[in-house]
Amino acid sequence: MSKAEVPARYLALAGELNELIERCELTPHSLLPSERELAERHHVSRMTARKAVSLLESEGKVYRRPPRGTFVAEPRVAFRVGSFSREVHDQGHFPSARLLSAREIEPSPSVRGALKLKPGEPAYHIRRLRLLDDEPFAIESTYYPASRTPGLLDDLPEGSLWDLLAQRYGIVPKHSRARLSVVSVEERTARELSLRPGTAGILQERRTVDGSGRAIEFARDLYRADRAAFTVEEDF
Amino acid sequence: MSKAEVPARYLALAGELNELIERCELTPHSLLPSERELAERHHVSRMTARKAVSLLESEGKVYRRPPRGTFVAEPRVAFRVGSFSREVHDQGHFPSARLLSAREIEPSPSVRGALKLKPGEPAYHIRRLRLLDDEPFAIESTYYPASRTPGLLDDLPEGSLWDLLAQRYGIVPKHSRARLSVVSVEERTARELSLRPGTAGILQERRTVDGSGRAIEFARDLYRADRAAFTVEEDF
DNA sequence: CAGTGGTCTAGACCACTGG
DNA sequence: CAGTGGTCTAGACCACTGG
Numbered sequence: 267m268s269k270a271e272v273p274a275r276y277l278a279l280a281g282e283l284n285e286l287i288e289r290c291e292l293t294p295h296s297l298l299p300s301e302r303e304l305a306e307r308h309h310v311s312r313m314t315a316r317k318a319v320s321l322l323e324s325e326g327k328v329y330r331r332p333p334r335g336t337f338v339a340e341p342r343v344a345f346r347v348g349s350f351s352r353e354v355h356d357q358g359h360f361p362s363a364r365l366l367s368a369r370e371i372e373p374s375p376s377v378r379g380a381l382k383l384k385p386g387e388p389a390y391h392i393r394r395l396r397l398l399d400d401e402p403f404a405i406e407s408t409y410y411p412a413s414r415t416p417g418l419l420d421d422l423p424e425g426s427l428w429d430l431l432a433q434r435y436g437i438v439p440k441h442s443r444a445r446l447s448v449v450s451v452e453e454r455t456a457r458e459l460s461l462r463p464g465t466a467g468i469l470q471e472r473r474t475v476d477g478s479g480r481a482i483e484f485a486r487d488l489y490r491a492d493r494a495a496f497t498v499e500e501d502f
Numbered sequence: 503m504s505k506a507e508v509p510a511r512y513l514a515l516a517g518e519l520n521e522l523i524e525r526c527e528l529t530p531h532s533l534l535p536s537e538r539e540l541a542e543r544h545h546v547s548r549m550t551a552r553k554a555v556s557l558l559e560s561e562g563k564v565y566r567r568p569p570r571g572t573f574v575a576e577p578r579v580a581f582r583v584g585s586f587s588r589e590v591h592d593q594g595h596f597p598s599a600r601l602l603s604a605r606e607i608e609p610s611p612s613v614r615g616a617l618k619l620k621p622g623e624p625a626y627h628i629r630r631l632r633l634l635d636d637e638p639f640a641i642e643s644t645y646y647p648a649s650r651t652p653g654l655l656d657d658l659p660e661g662s663l664w665d666l667l668a669q670r671y672g673i674v675p676k677h678s679r680a681r682l683s684v685v686s687v688e689e690r691t692a693r694e695l696s697l698r699p700g701t702a703g704i705l706q707e708r709r710t711v712d713g714s715g716r717a718i719e720f721a722r723d724l725y726r727a728d729r730a731a732f733t734v735e736e737d738f
Numbered sequence: 739c740a741g742t743g744g745t746c747t748a749g750a751c752c753a754c755t756g757g
Numbered sequence: 758c759a760g761t762g763g764t765c766t767a768g769a770c771c772a773c774t775g776g
Binding site: 300301302316319329331332333334336363462 | 760761762763
């Protein structure tokens with residue numbers, strides 16, 4: 267345990283760097299001094315300088331781009347659960363998607379439960395990389411009851427899957443129930459999002475039903491915690 | 503950058519420990535081997551063993567209690583924005599609160615904006631530690647317009663502040679708008695929550711209005727990311 | 739006093755990339 | 758080829774706590 271009176275050196279260094287960022291003396295996407303340089307300037311070992319930078323990285327205040335260096339991050343983008351594309355577009359950002367995989371699967375128990383599938387009933391699984399201003403932002407992992415959306419995987423759109431559900435199948439989302447938690451990004455997802463394993467991510471697990479209460483989608487989306495924030499409205 | 507084919511040693515060790523936890527061979531609150539012991543058993547340096555344990559800690563899967571050791575964590579508790587006490591109680595948990603400070607303040611610009619205070623109008627600021635089953639769970643930091651709640655700070659309850667607003671002032675919350683983001687816990691808050699600085703926390707910034715649309719509360723609550731999850735309902 | 743996690747050092751080698 | 762971050766070593770000293 268560190269003494270509260272004398273802050274640890276890595277905390278002191280992180281604090282100094284943070285102040286430079288807060289005061290905009292270091293602006294978004296500008297290059298920080300290298301870890302070796304910080305170590306030398308502040309008379310600490312490289313491991314200690316690195317710990318300071320890692321702290322700022324975990325706060326989403328800087329990002330690393332080896333082997334180019336470490337850069338100041340942009341502020342987070344906020345939006346409501348279930349309306350990423352429209353809201354960020356209204357905020358002047360450019361959302362896009364890239365298909366990672368689309369398969370018919372035998373659903374796991376949790377997916378089967380969420381979609382209320384009968385035993386043996388197949389599901390479609392679609393994974394997409396969501397980008398914001400051409401930077402990786404989230405991994406979308408969605409499941410659909412194959413029986414209600416035959417041929418869904420043929421001719422998948424670049425844009426909204428909900429639009430496709432409406433146009434091709436007449437399925438209209440009515441209500442979502444989501445759960446937000448903070449997780450650490452595991453290896454494959456980290457690679458896809460250009461992050462390192464262990465970085466914080468926001469997991470959104472979401473079940474969506476149509477007007478008749480039937481499950482039409484189950485999602486396990488993972489957002490970069492350093493880039494995303496969620497807004498929530500609640501009535502009492 | 504690590505080779506994808508040969509996972510880093512700390513990732514391998516973290517994976518092994520994680521499997522023991524997933525398979526319930528290590529149950530909540532059971533003691534992990536010490537970092538020195540893990541290092542010796544797995545033929546790595548202590549710094550590498552420590553990095554593996556830190557990864558699990560950042561995932562909320564273990565928690566450290568120096569100098570006793572490192573323990574397996576409990577699963578997260580989920581609840582809706584704005585109804586912590588009632589929901590977790592219904593889930594069989596015991597919520598409580600401890601007053602940290604209650605003061606009349608000159609509001610900062612952001613608080614003044616959120617509460618729509620006139621220049622020079624004071625606000626009340628209440629900070630409370632929220633506990634769940636007697637373990638620190640969140641720091642509640644709430645602001646109220648002093649003019650609408652005279653004497654609020656006298657005789658503060660252990661329980662719900664919203665109940666107090668209703669009973670003493672006839673003020674009934676009607677609608678909240680919240681923003682959830684992941685932050686790194688700064689030093690004072692970390693101390694209050696028995697965490698180390700840099701741990702992930704969920705910041706809930708929330709503005710609540712009454713039936714006439716007037717702001718009655720602004721909150722900046724910080725939840726332990728390893729303990730809390732939020733549920734959200736959305737209609738389309 | 740033994741053992742824990744927290745911090746720190748002064749090195750090392752690696753893969754990767756841009757000039 | 759120089760420089761970056763990523764990983765790793767083999768130590769060290771510290772504060773703290775429980776027996």
